Amino acid sequence: MNKNTSCLLGSLYFAFTALPGYAQTILSANSFADMSLEELGNIEITSVSKKPQSLSDAAASVFIINNDDIRRSGASTLPEALRLAPNLQVAQTSATGYAITARGLNGSANSAPNKLLVLIDGRSVYSPLFSGVFWDAQDVMLENVERIEVISGPGGTIWGINAVNGVINVITKSAKDTQGPLASVQAGNIGNNTAARYGGALGENGHFRVYAKSSNREDTELENGTDISDGWHRNQVGFRADWDFSTDQFSLIGNAFEGDIGQPEPGSVAVTGTALQLDTISISGVNLTAHWEHLLESGSRIHLQAYYDRNLREVPPTFSDATNIFDMQFQHTLKPMGRHSLIWGANYRYSKDEFSNDSPIFAILPAQENQSWLSLFGQDQIALTQNLDLTVGARVERNPYTGYEFLPDARLAWKVTPRHLIWAGTSRAVRAPSRLDADAFIPRDPPFLLRGGPHIRSEIANVYQLGYRGQISSKFNFEITAFHNDYDDLRTQEIDFSGPFVVFANEMEGSSNGFEMWGTYQLLPQWRISAGLTTLNQDFELKSGSNDTLSPTTAGIDPSHTWQIRSSFNISHDKELNIFVRHAGKLTYPDEVDDYTAVDARFGWQVRKDIEVSVIGQNLLGTEHAEYGSRLYRSELPRGVFLKLVWHP
Numbered sequence: 001m002n003k004n005t006s007c008l009l010g011s012l013y014f015a016f017t018a019l020p021g022y023a024q025t026i027l028s029a030n031s032f033a034d035m036s037l038e039e040l041g042n043i044e045i046t047s048v049s050k051k052p053q054s055l056s057d058a059a060a061s062v063f064i065i066n067n068d069d070i071r072r073s074g075a076s077t078l079p080e081a082l083r084l085a086p087n088l089q090v091a092q093t094s095a096t097g098y099a100i101t102a103r104g105l106n107g108s109a110n111s112a113p114n115k116l117l118v119l120i121d122g123r124s125v126y127s128p129l130f131s132g133v134f135w136d137a138q139d140v141m142l143e144n145v146e147r148i149e150v151i152s153g154p155g156g157t158i159w160g161i162n163a164v165n166g167v168i169n170v171i172t173k174s175a176k177d178t179q180g181p182l183a184s185v186q187a188g189n190i191g192n193n194t195a196a197r198y199g200g201a202l203g204e205n206g207h208f209r210v211y212a213k214s215s216n217r218e219d220t221e222l223e224n225g226t227d228i229s230d231g232w233h234r235n236q237v238g239f240r241a242d243w244d245f246s247t248d249q250f251s252l253i254g255n256a257f258e259g260d261i262g263q264p265e266p267g268s269v270a271v272t273g274t275a276l277q278l279d280t281i282s283i284s285g286v287n288l289t290a291h292w293e294h295l296l297e298s299g300s301r302i303h304l305q306a307y308y309d310r311n312l313r314e315v316p317p318t319f320s321d322a323t324n325i326f327d328m329q330f331q332h333t334l335k336p337m338g339r340h341s342l343i344w345g346a347n348y349r350y351s352k353d354e355f356s357n358d359s360p361i362f363a364i365l366p367a368q369e370n371q372s373w374l375s376l377f378g379q380d381q382i383a384l385t386q387n388l389d390l391t392v393g394a395r396v397e398r399n400p401y402t403g404y405e406f407l408p409d410a411r412l413a414w415k416v417t418p419r420h421l422i423w424a425g426t427s428r429a430v431r432a433p434s435r436l437d438a439d440a441f442i443p444r445d446p447p448f449l450l451r452g453g454p455h456i457r458s459e460i461a462n463v464y465q466l467g468y469r470g471q472i473s474s475k476f477n478f479e480i481t482a483f484h485n486d487y488d489d490l491r492t493q494e495i496d497f498s499g500p501f502v503v504f505a506n507e508m509e510g511s512s513n514g515f516e517m518w519g520t521y522q523l524l525p526q527w528r529i530s531a532g533l534t535t536l537n538q539d540f541e542l543k544s545g546s547n548d549t550l551s552p553t554t555a556g557i558d559p560s561h562t563w564q565i566r567s568s569f570n571i572s573h574d575k576e577l578n579i580f581v582r583h584a585g586k587l588t589y590p591d592e593v594d595d596y597t598a599v600d601a602r603f604g605w606q607v608r609k610d611i612e613v614s615v616i617g618q619n620l621l622g623t624e625h626a627e628y629g630s631r632l633y634r635s636e637l638p639r640g641v642f643l644k645l646v647w648h649p
Helices: 002-016 029-034 037-041 067-073 078-082 267-270 435-439
Strands: 059-064 090-092 099-103 116-120 145-152 166-172 180-188 191-201 206-217 230-246 248-261 283-293 302-314 319-333 340-357 368-383 388-399 404-418 420-431 439-444 458-475 476-495 503-523 527-542 561-572 575-584 598-610 609-616 642-645
Touching: 037 458, 037 476, 037 503, 059 067, 059 476, 067 145, 067 575, 067 598, 078 090, 078 099, 078 145, 090 642, 388 575, 435 439
Parallel strands: 116 166
Antiparallel strands: 059 145, 090 099, 145 166, 180 191, 180 642, 191 206, 206 230, 230 248, 248 283, 283 302, 302 319, 319 340, 340 368, 368 388, 388 404, 404 420, 420 458, 458 476, 476 503, 503 527, 527 561, 561 575, 575 598, 598 609, 609 642
């Protein structure tokens, strides 16, 4: 019964997510060659400590995807761009579905990836319904992205609950850096994308941009060649406005989207050989974010952020879910005082969830729920010596299910030389329960076969890290991190004969450890090679008294290793060739997924100063391959060939 329940929950998660569910100017070849590895290492980031710092000084495992990386990759959606980060596992399940995480625990037959926090311009996009991300509802116009900061490892002190195994922070460009018109058209055998933007001035101190993007993808196929009705169509529009004064900076960012996703019947295609077409899934949403930063006379800074985010997902005939979130954040960055650099802040988040229980098989009860989160954090960076810094911090956060959680963090950074950093850290991170954990019922009416855990607890990770980042020579930089995670109170499904037959509980513990490393080598002035490798070993076991024999097997569906190599070659001043090779080890559950190696390539030609043409190939090596999930409904990813035209006068 436990196994059958897991399969049913897997189908429901499938419904929730996969199936129901240029740079400021177009960069010339010379500008890329002129950017040294030292300049790349000194890129300013904000995600590690919530204040600007050089990448070379950050005591964390961080990979930066910049705008030129995205342009050269030929990526057209946010998940495609995230494949460039070697410290992420990005597994595509269908035309629109992805399972994305860092350092393991990438879902299972009865849970979704839920330990990775994702932000877009400071707005958290994880869903309170299941503490994960609906990737089909998250996209940006990639030409507007300045950089994506990918942290593998915990970020709970700075970012709060659910930043357990990593943080992805998508940062778009200031409107000042996107002036004038830009348009792009991409068409190929598996889909097409069009996008346009325009930027202008707002008085003497302000700038704005508006944009629109439309995307389509064709249906994919199962392993046996049967068509899956999982194609999708999505439209998005938005704007950004920025004002910059002597002591104040203000930004206003808004987006709206709508889309339709095909919905086959999970499992029917494999049994009958014919896809059962259901009504399409509808997704829509609107969000508005405001940022204000003020420089005080003392030299300190205060930062205020507020956003509203509404998302609607309609999955006939199963459910619809409307989520309204209002979030406010305050941060005070004090002027350095002697050896101390202090920041502190507070966050309040309110969510109104309206879930329609349209199916008699599954329900979230109560259907309507109002929830709030409140947190307070502080962090101090202490200069122990000229080259040795100790950073200590903590966050106290209250969530609706388990009350107060304590999230401490301590990191030691030794700048051996200006080009070499050794760091170590220890952290406590927490994944709080979601509505799916606490409020799920199967069937909708009693007697229940399964109900959410009335006494569900937070999942806990105690994390230990040791890392090195350095520029070995003027042509070679390198980063490596070793990590060990001790997990406790991981979610299980327990048989309870005194009430509902199965309940969610927290009767599993375990550990994971591994290495992640990457580096860049400037082989020639016009030729740069980047490579990355991750290894992962996970071990989970049940606590005494648990009767869930399946969860240790399904706790983490992750390859034991992944690697990637990227080649960026400037053929001439107006032509470039980019090749991306990526490999993932095999998966063993719920059905075996063979290890695979995929090759993507892009040839770009700057026809004129204002026009760039590129030919993009995806999955060019060998035959179609699967990346994740049960054979009943997982896609075999096809070869894709696209032609793209970008106009930017």
